Amino acid sequence: MDFKYDVIVIGAGHAGCEAAAAAANLGSKTCLITMDMNKIAQMSCNPAIGGIAKGQIVREIDALGGYTGLITDKTAIQFRMLNRSKGPAMWSPRAQCDRGKFIWAWREVLENIPNLHIWQDTVTELIVKDKEVIGLKTEWDVTFHAKTIILTAGTFLNGLMHVGRTKVAGGRIAEPASYKLTESIAQHGIQYDRMKTGTPVRIDGRSVRYDLMEKQDGESDFHKFSFMNIGERQLKQLNCWTCFTNEEVHEVLRVGLPDSPLFNGQIQSIGPRYCPSIETKIVTFPEKEQHQLFLEPEGESTQEYYLNGFSSSLPLDIQLGALKKIPAFKDLVLYRPGYAIEYDFFDPTQLTHTLESKVIRNLFFAGQVNGTTGYEEAAGQGIIAGINAHINCHGGNAFTLGRDEAYIGVLIDDLVTKGVDEPYRMFTSRAEYRILLRQDDADVRLTPKATAIGLATKERSDLLAAKQEAINSVIEFAESYSIKPALINDTLELLGTTPLQQGCKLITLINRPQITLTNIAEHIPAFKRVLDKIKDRKEEVIEAAEIQIKYKGYIDRERMIANKLSRLENIKIKGKFDYANLQSLSTEARQKLAKINPETIAQASRIPGVSPSDINVLLVLASK
Structure with missing residues (x-):
């Protein structure tokens, strides 16, 4: 058999799903090839989306017309906005999701996108002619021809899992690895290496003493991941739980260190510094008497829980024995052990900012094959690769994002400019313009760009226009409305801030830390009428307007710095x-x-x- 497509995406993880959806929605005839259609967008580690800086990436994917945010909102079983005690540049949304429902929500989306086909198979070889990729071959001896190919194979390329001294080939637990493809690519001069990462045990929730743990509630306010979503959450909202290791736990772990693949030389690959295994923690920080653990649900109705903070590749008996030294886990029952996995990745400095290979034309790389870790980093790369693969097929200017435009821009620039010496994970500290790259304004920054290339829908563009109009009306009123001391001083004292000596513009009051748009509007009828006119997304509009007012000086200064440096770009x-x-x-x-x-x-x-x-x-x- 011989099939022909504009774009072929190899791998249906988070990068592959966003890449295939973007290319198909832009009009390219697209095929997504996956080893298992029942594991599309599988969350192989924690079934959570977002977190510090990662949440901003998901908001950006959504603003560009991607699906990760929409599907996260649809399948969320707990939502929290992290870092609310800090400034808005640091606010980061995070959601715990129902793992199974997340997969099927993605599959429903992909199977109903025009121009997009799904093929279940394993790719074994790329077909390259005159330094240009023209097709591929699969394990079932099927040949595909394509104008562009995007590789998003995650941890499957020659994947090898470790639990103690036991080694099992695979890309994820109970899933086979992909062989031959790395060698097929490398023979054309593309360099590759090995990386490692790990995942914790999975716990039967029925065996946990929750009364000995601290409950971690979710939030139920207006915040969502997608700018398109309003209304109530669809699934039952669940609690997460926290507890700590202790010295007894650490002593059991130390006994197992000689059998740890991370310490006995069994694994030589590059490992993560920012998400270390529990055995790495006790060796690196021997003075610490405890480490915090987070017990997080895997679904709305399952008893399976994920133990965040206890990533490990120690032997099963060591993992279980150590955990049972924690009072809440005295009678613990496991579904499966934690394990380490090592896999092939390709040096991302061999790519352009479009994620196209510098060595083989029309071949794109996205996700963990570029040395990154995390669903969000993968999905962000995927949507950019999908857009540019389409452009390579049908013409147009390359689509890239600057470091002052998006966290996705920071991510890709870091990869292709600096390369990786460990699995790359996004942090707010990596973005020098993070006050410009807030989670609240990703749509303002990126939806116009998506509209210009035809990826954002008219509904999305119209929602953004209405939102911006509402925000502007609030700010303009605050800038023009004068307020007298007699009208507001009693309220100011009630709110714990200094009374006025003379009249001023309303915006001057709003800049005070004790004042919010909501608490001041209750005492200024004219301003309350302005806010009451906002019919849709009222809370979102008010929050965005308040951030723009209170942080205007910081925003303007950072934009000025970015503009000065842009001349070098x-x-x-x-x-x-x-x-x-x-x-x-x-x-x-x-x-x-x-x-x-x-x-x-x-x-x-x-x-x-x-x-x-x-x-x-x-x-x-x-x-x-």
Whole structure:
């Protein structure tokens, strides 16, 4: 058999689903190839979406017309906005989801997108001609031809799982690994290496003493992941629980260290620094007497729970024995042990900002094959790869996002410019313009871009226009309305802030930390009427307007800095220099610049090993 498509996506994880949906919705004839149609968008680790910085990525995917946010809202069993004690640049949405319902919600979406077909099979070989990918072959001896191919194989490429000294081949527990494909790609000159990550035990909730744990409630306010969603949550909302390890737990773990693949040399791959195993924690922080654990539900009706904070590859008897030293887990029953997995990934510095390979034309990489970890980072890459694969098929300008435009832009720029020396995980600290990249304004930043390329629906664009109009009306009223001391001073004292000595604009009062739009409007009839006119998304509009008012100075200053630095982004240097022969550059800079071949001076400045003096040399040469 021989099939022909515009875009083929290999792997139906979070990157693959977003990539296939984007390409198909833009009009490309698309095929999504997966080893198991019943595991589409499987949450192989924690069934949770979002978190610090990751939540911002999901909001951005949604603003671009992706589906992760919509499906998360549909299947959420607990929602929380993290970091609310900090400024809005740090607020990050997070939801615990029903694992099974999440899979089927994604499958329902994908099976009903025009132009999108799904094929269940395992890809074994790429077909490449004159440094351009033109198709692939599968385990069932089927040949596909395509104009573009996106590889989103996750942890399946030569995947190997470890529990103690036991090794089992697979891409996830109970799922086979993918063989031959890495070698098929590498033979064309694309470099690859090995990475490792891990996942905790799964617990039978019936064996847990919840009365000995601390309950962690969810939130029920207006916040959602998708800008399209309003109304009540569809599923029953559940609690999470917390407890701590103790010295008895640590002593059992220490006994098992000689049999830990992470410490006995069994695993040599690159591992995560920011999400370490429990055995790594007790070795790295021997002075700590306890580590916090989070017990989180896997679904609305299942008894299966995920023990966040207890990732491990120790032998099963060590894992279980250690956990039983925690009072709440004295009678613990497990569904399966935690395990480590190692797998192949490809050096992302071999990609352009569109995620297209620099070595093989029309071949894109997205997700964990680029050295990242996390569903959100994968999905963010997937939607960008899907958009650009479509553009490669049908024409148009490359679609990329800057570091001042999106966390997705920061993520991709970090990957292709700096590469990875551990599984890459997004943090707010990685974004130098995070006050511009808030979760509340992702639609304002990105939906117009999605509209321009035809990915955002008219409904989404109209909702954004109505929201912006409502926000502007609130801000304009606050800027123009004058208020007298006699009208408001009693209220100000009641709210714990200094009374006015003379009249001022309402916006001046709103900037006070004790004042919110809601609590001040109750005492200013004219302002209350303005807020009451907002019919749809009232709470969302009020929050957005308040952030813009209170943080205007910070936002304007960061935008000014971003604009100043953007001139370096406009100085194109790709293909202009023979770096190996520029003796005025340092040896390290020559090597790094030749390898990355940066698009702009700004990208060159972010390459590790390229110094400010090297950048000055490039600026002088570029001016000539």
